[in-house]
Amino acid sequence: EAQVTQNPRYLITVTGKKLTVTCSQNMNHEYMSWYRQDPGLGLRQIYYSMNVEVTDKGDVPEGYKVSRKEKRNFPLILESPSPNQTSLYFCASSHPSGSLAYEQYFGPGTRLTVT
Amino acid sequence: AQTVTQSQPEMSVQEAETVTLSCTYDTSESDYYLFWYKQPPSRQMILVIRQEAYKQQNATENRFSVNFQKAAKSFSLKISDSQLGDAAMYFCARPFPPLTQGGSEKLVFGKGTKLTVNP
Numbered sequence: 001e002a003q004v005t006q007n008p009r010y011l012i013t014v015t016g017k018k019l020t021v022t023c024s025q026n027m028n029h030e031y032m033s034w035y036r037q038d039p040g041l042g043l044r045q046i047y048y049s050m051n052v053e054v055t056d057k058g059d060v061p062e063g064y065k066v067s068r069k070e071k072r073n074f075p076l077i078l079e080s081p082s083p084n085q086t087s088l089y090f091c092a093s094s095h096p097s098g099s100l101a102y103e104q105y106f107g108p109g110t111r112l113t114v115t
Numbered sequence: 116a117q118t119v120t121q122s123q124p125e126m127s128v129q130e131a132e133t134v135t136l137s138c139t140y141d142t143s144e145s146d147y148y149l150f151w152y153k154q155p156p157s158r159q160m161i162l163v164i165r166q167e168a169y170k171q172q173n174a175t176e177n178r179f180s181v182n183f184q185k186a187a188k189s190f191s192l193k194i195s196d197s198q199l200g201d202a203a204m205y206f207c208a209r210p211f212p213p214l215t216q217g218g219s220e221k222l223v224f225g226k227g228t229k230l231t232v233n234p
Contacts, residue, residue, distance in 0.1 A: 042206065109159070
């Protein structure tokens, strides 16, 4: 089954404790992104990657890091989480060409609470 | 500009009735894609329908259809024969940057419309 997986699905942590949210896709997509969703703001892109070892900032990158060492994986790293990073996070992947180009496939989301 | 605007924060519809959700957007491109995503209480983002701007025909997927008005930059979603399972947040979105600049780096989303279906 074609899918994007994220782990963990729920996480409660304390300010300053480093954490990583993993993301993996099995569709051989080149493009991967991280979004955060906050009430009244919709979804905003944090970082994206156009291929292995190619990453770039999205609209709200402050406080986050990413890496893309393998095509299928795109982890999101919060080196020193703060309460304003409490949010719902989505990983997504897409293919840049073909009949399904530009459609982003989303993971199930990770609910992060930073106290 | 990257703006996608959904002017209706909340809508409600009676079961079996029809409802239309509005979306407008900015673009200077002539060829682009538009999407409607559904987010039920499970929080999963589910693609409902896509429209390619160069196609004259409005996209349809079962009970879901769009009214695409290219000149007005309007992309509304019509849900016919509404069902309780249609209750969700609905997001309008388009890729950015434009296709002529490679596209696909991200989706720009509207802020969403919460749809309630009354039995």
